[in-house]
Amino acid sequence: xxxxxxxxxxxxxxxxxxxxxxxxxxxxxxxxxxxxxxxxxxxxxxxxxxxxxxxxxxxxxxxxxxxxxxxxxxxxxxxxxxxxxxxxxxxxxxxxxxxxxxxxxxxxxxxxxxxxx
Amino acid sequence: xxxxxxxxxxxxxxxxxxxxxxxxxxxxxxxxxxxxxxxxxxxxxxxxxxxxxxxxxxxxxxxxxxxxxxxxxxxxxxxxxxxxxxxxxxxxxxxxxxxxxxxxxxxxxxx
Numbered sequence: 001x002x003x004x005x006x007x008x009x010x011x012x013x014x015x016x017x018x019x020x021x022x023x024x025x026x027x028x029x030x031x032x033x034x035x036x037x038x039x040x041x042x043x044x045x046x047x048x049x050x051x052x053x054x055x056x057x058x059x060x061x062x063x064x065x066x067x068x069x070x071x072x073x074x075x076x077x078x079x080x081x082x083x084x085x086x087x088x089x090x091x092x093x094x095x096x097x098x099x100x101x102x103x104x105x106x107x108x109x110x111x112x113x114x115x116x117x
Numbered sequence: 118x119x120x121x122x123x124x125x126x127x128x129x130x131x132x133x134x135x136x137x138x139x140x141x142x143x144x145x146x147x148x149x150x151x152x153x154x155x156x157x158x159x160x161x162x163x164x165x166x167x168x169x170x171x172x173x174x175x176x177x178x179x180x181x182x183x184x185x186x187x188x189x190x191x192x193x194x195x196x197x198x199x200x201x202x203x204x205x206x207x208x209x210x211x212x213x214x215x216x217x218x219x220x221x222x223x224x225x226x227x228x
Contacts, residue, residue: 097214
């Protein structure tokens with residue numbers, strides 16, 4: 001149980017284009033999902049917290065107009081990197097916390113490797 | 118400010134050589150401490166949640182313990198397949214739902 005998927009697993013795009021990454025909780029409902037970014041040999045950096053049906057909460061220093069988050073259902077959140085540039089190249093990971101109140105844990109997706117040329 | 122510090126940064130062990138990884142934390146009102154395992158190029162895999170000092174949890178060769186200031190992940194008789202980065206994270210009472218990650222310990226087990 002508690003499986004989270006991400007699509008795509010990797011993407012290469014040209015500078016200036018937009019890229020959408022999907023995060024789905026497959027066997028549970030998640031009121032809250034999270035988006036992280038990870039650079040090589042570094043830990044996870046929280047970008048934003050996504051709540052179903054409301055606006056995402058962005059961490060300090062994260063541009064909300066560049067990283068658009070939509071959490072339209074209890075099983076799907078999307079991250080759109082708009083007008084991507086080479087410095088946006090990174091490993092993006094989502095996580096989901098089950099809506100059931102007995103859970104505090106977050107369960108992570110397999111990640112999406114974004115390379116911007 | 119809530120902080121999580123893991124040590125050592127990297128650890129190389131011989132197969133069968135037991136050891137412990139440390140996670141020190143400073144948070145206002147601990148709501149939960151989590152251990153994850155991360156393999157290269159993959160998302161973190163959930164291992165344990167600990168809630169209160171004195172609590173212990175085990176899974177195969179891994180045992181996690183918690184005190185008021187730190188947590189240990191003990192690995193007994195490790196195998197090469199235990200090689201990974203182990204991440205510690207905490208959820209504080211002031212942080213609503215988000216969790217704060219440590220920088221991780223890269224564990225390498227030589228056959």
